Structure formats: C-alpha cells, structure tokens
Amino acid sequence: MAEKMSTSTRERIRTAMAELMRTQGYGATTVKQVSELAQAPMGSLYHHFPQGKQQIAAEALRAAGAAYIQLLPILMDPHEDLREAVTAAFTDAAEQMEQAGWLNMCPVVTVAGEIADSEPALRAVTAEILNSWIARGTEYFERRGLDAMQARQFTLALLSALEGAFILSRTLHSTEPLRAAGRALAVQLVDDPV
Amino acid sequence: MAEKMSTSTRERIRTAMAELMRTQGYGATTVKQVSELAQAPMGSLYHHFPQGKQQIAAEALRAAGAAYIQLLPILMDPHEDLREAVTAAFTDAAEQMEQAGWLNMCPVVTVAGEIADSEPALRAVTAEILNSWIARGTEYFERRGLDAMQARQFTLALLSALEGAFILSRTLHSTEPLRAAGRALAVQLVDDPV
Numbered sequence: 001m002a003e004k005m006s007t008s009t010r011e012r013i014r015t016a017m018a019e020l021m022r023t024q025g026y027g028a029t030t031v032k033q034v035s036e037l038a039q040a041p042m043g044s045l046y047h048h049f050p051q052g053k054q055q056i057a058a059e060a061l062r063a064a065g066a067a068y069i070q071l072l073p074i075l076m077d078p079h080e081d082l083r084e085a086v087t088a089a090f091t092d093a094a095e096q097m098e099q100a101g102w103l104n105m106c107p108v109v110t111v112a113g114e115i116a117d118s119e120p121a122l123r124a125v126t127a128e129i130l131n132s133w134i135a136r137g138t139e140y141f142e143r144r145g146l147d148a149m150q151a152r153q154f155t156l157a158l159l160s161a162l163e164g165a166f167i168l169s170r171t172l173h174s175t176e177p178l179r180a181a182g183r184a185l186a187v188q189l190v191d192d193p194v
Numbered sequence: 195m196a197e198k199m200s201t202s203t204r205e206r207i208r209t210a211m212a213e214l215m216r217t218q219g220y221g222a223t224t225v226k227q228v229s230e231l232a233q234a235p236m237g238s239l240y241h242h243f244p245q246g247k248q249q250i251a252a253e254a255l256r257a258a259g260a261a262y263i264q265l266l267p268i269l270m271d272p273h274e275d276l277r278e279a280v281t282a283a284f285t286d287a288a289e290q291m292e293q294a295g296w297l298n299m300c301p302v303v304t305v306a307g308e309i310a311d312s313e314p315a316l317r318a319v320t321a322e323i324l325n326s327w328i329a330r331g332t333e334y335f336e337r338r339g340l341d342a343m344q345a346r347q348f349t350l351a352l353l354s355a356l357e358g359a360f361i362l363s364r365t366l367h368s369t370e371p372l373r374a375a376g377r378a379l380a381v382q383l384v385d386d387p388v
Binding site: 022023024025026027028029102104109110112113114115116117118123126127130131152153154156157159160161162163164165166167168170171172173176177178180181183184185187188 | 216217218219220221222223296298303304306307308309310311312317320321324325346347348350351353354355356357358359360361362364365366367370371372374375377378379381382
C-alpha cells in the first residue's frame with residue numbers, strides 16, 4: 001500500500017538524474033549527488049541500476065524523450081492553420097522558458113551534444129530518442145497535410161531550429177532566438193509548403 | 195627565437211582545453227587532463243591561468259568563437275545568390291562533419307548548453323560570443339541585401355538551425371538534419387525574404 005502511494009525508488013533516482021542533467025549536464029553529475037537528491041542510499045541505487053550513472057542517465061533520457069514528444073500535438077492541435085500552430089509552439093516555449101527562469105527545456109539534446117564523442121552507449125540512446133521524435137513528427141505533419149517527404153524534411157528543420165534556439169535563448173536570457181526561429185519556419189510553410 | 199618558433203605555453207593550454215571540451219564537454223574535463231594534453235606542468239598552468247579551469251575555458255571559447263565567425267563570409271561570399279550561399283554553407287558543414295567522423299564543430303554551443311545554469315561566469319562568456327556572432331551575421335546579411343531587421347531575424351534563425359542541426363547530425367551520424375535545416379532556411383529567402 002505504501003509502495004503504491006509513494007513514488008518508487010527507481011523513479012525517484014531517475015527523476016533526480018534528469019534534474020541534475022538539466023541543470024549541470026552529464027559530466028558534472030556524480031552518482032553521490034543522485035543518491036542524495038533522490039534520498040536513496042547508494043546500495044539501493046546500485047541495486048536498481050547495476051551499471052551506475054550511465055544506466056540511470058539512459059533511463060532518465062528515455063523517460064524525458066517520451067514525455068516531450070507528446071507536447072507536439074498538445075501544442076499544435078488547437079491551431080487549425082499550420083503556420084499559426086508552428087509560431088504558437090515556439091512562442092509558448094519562449095514564454096515558458098522565460099517564466100521558468102531560463103530553464104533547460106530539453107536536457108536530451110544538451111546531454112546529446114555533451115556526450116556524443118565520449119559516451120558511445122549514451123549517444124546511441126540519444127540517437128534512438130531523436131529518431132523516435134523524427135518518426136512521430138513526420139506522422140504528425142503528414143496528418144496536417146504535408147506529403148511524406150515534406151513532413152520528414154519539415155520535422156528535421158523544426159527540431160534543429162527548436163533545439164538550437166533553446167540553447168541560444170537560454171544562454172542569452174532572451175526569447176528573441178526562439179521567436180525568430182519559429183517565424184522563419186512558419187514563413188516557409190505559407191509561401192511554399194516546404 | 196625559440197619562443198617565436200614554438201607555440202606559446204598559454205596557447206597550448208588553451209588549445210588543449212578547447213579540444214577536451216569539444217570531445218567530452220566542460221564537466222568531464224579536469225585541469226590535470228589539460229595539463230597532460232598541453233604538456234604543461236600544473237605550476238605553469240596555474241601561473242598562466244590563476245583561476246584555473248573556468249578561466250582556461252573562457253579563453254578557449256573566446257578564441258574558438260572569433261575563429262568560427264570568420265567562416266561566414268568565407269563560406270558564403272563565393273555564391274552570388276544568397277539562397278545558394280545558405281544551402282552551400284549547410285551542405286559544406288554536413289560534408290566536413292561526416293568526413294571528420296562526426297566531429298563536434300561548435301564546442302561553444304555544446305558547452306553553452308551544458309553550463310548555462312551551473313557556471314554563471316562561463317554563461318556570460320558564451321552569451322558575449324553569441325551576441326558578437328549575431329552582430330557580425332546581421333552586418334553580413336545587410337551587405338547581402340536584407341534590411342536591418344530582416345538581417346537580424348535571419349541571423350538568429352540561421353544560428354539556431356545550424357547549431358541545433360550540428361547536434362542532431364552528430365548524434366544521428368547523418369548529414370540529413372544539416373541538409374534539411376539549410377534547405378528550409380534557403381526556401382524562405384527565395385519566396386519571401388524573411
């Protein structure tokens with residue numbers, strides 16, 4: 001009963017790792033910090049994650065990745081016009097980031113950039129997440145009227161622009177990069193659907 | 195004379211730091227690794243950089259940032275048509291990245307994403323570099339015919355798309371994100387100059 005009412009230890013460890021990667025990246029995060037933030041003893045942590053930090057990070061990134069892609073229809077479905085949907089999604093992201101004190105909204109990609117050359121197993125995990133986003137995004141934009149190739153190209157351009165603008169906006173403490181990136185994507189949809 | 199012929203110790207330390215940040219990020223890099231790669235004793239390293247790792251990183255990022263922005267006119271000037279110039283720049287970057295084994299082509303932004311919340315002094319350095327890129331890019335695209343506001347918006351969209359696509363291409367070991375991002379930017383220039 002207590003088990004059902006409280007968050008599981010495994011989930012607390014995973015959430016703590018996600019939070020630490022969000023604020024300080026993968027390299028600066030230690031298993032000891034994870035253990036403390038999760039309020040889970042080291043023995044329990046290694047019981048759940050025998051391979052340690054990398055395994056916790058993989059599970060944390062997969063959980064974050066699965067959650068983030070669900071935002072795509074949630075943010076865009078309310079807008080009948082696809083151009084409006086794209087502009088609104090970037091504007092919403094910009095405003096949320098500013099209100100949250102320039103929060104890292106996508107640790108999946110900041111960690112991907114940090115570890116791509118130094119942690120091959122974790123790079124494979126981030127590639128698997130990105131590929132699932134590209135597949136889901138392509139399906140979504142096909143439903144919104146683009147043909148299959150256009151939808152894939154547009155998804156790749158949108159993810160690139162969004163992730164780059166996340167880092168620029170967060171670094172500059174300014175919503176300007178996210179707004180400019182969103183507008184640039186929307187413009188091409190109007191005048192020539194990709 | 196020997197001093198003039200060989201790379202200075204300070205420069206070797208800075209270059210070693212840049213290389214380590216490129217391949218493993220800021221958090222995973224230790225001063226000891228920098229000392230070893232630069233073949234500079236720890237005493238010499240702290241003589242040149244009394245504040246240690248953060249100070250070395252700041253100098254390394256500034257040097258990299260100053261070098262990278264010079265690529266903008268080098269890559270784009272040969273193309274009279276601005277759409278061709280943008281497409282070519284992204285295609286060149288994609289091919290170079292693939293040939294170099296998916297090299298991190300912009301440690302400035304991967305480090306910016308990693309440390310924005312945890313290293314305020316270093317965030318300020320990356321913001322200063324990004325702002326100088328935005329100013330130089332805006333000047334460049336004004337010379338290429340955009341008005342001042344269009345040029346700034348286009349620079350922000352281009353930097354966002356390029357930096358995001360760098361991380362996606364490097365993670366996926368695929369030139370597809372960089373090519374798609376370049377095409378998406380070029381299309382909007384043709385049909386509606388931003």
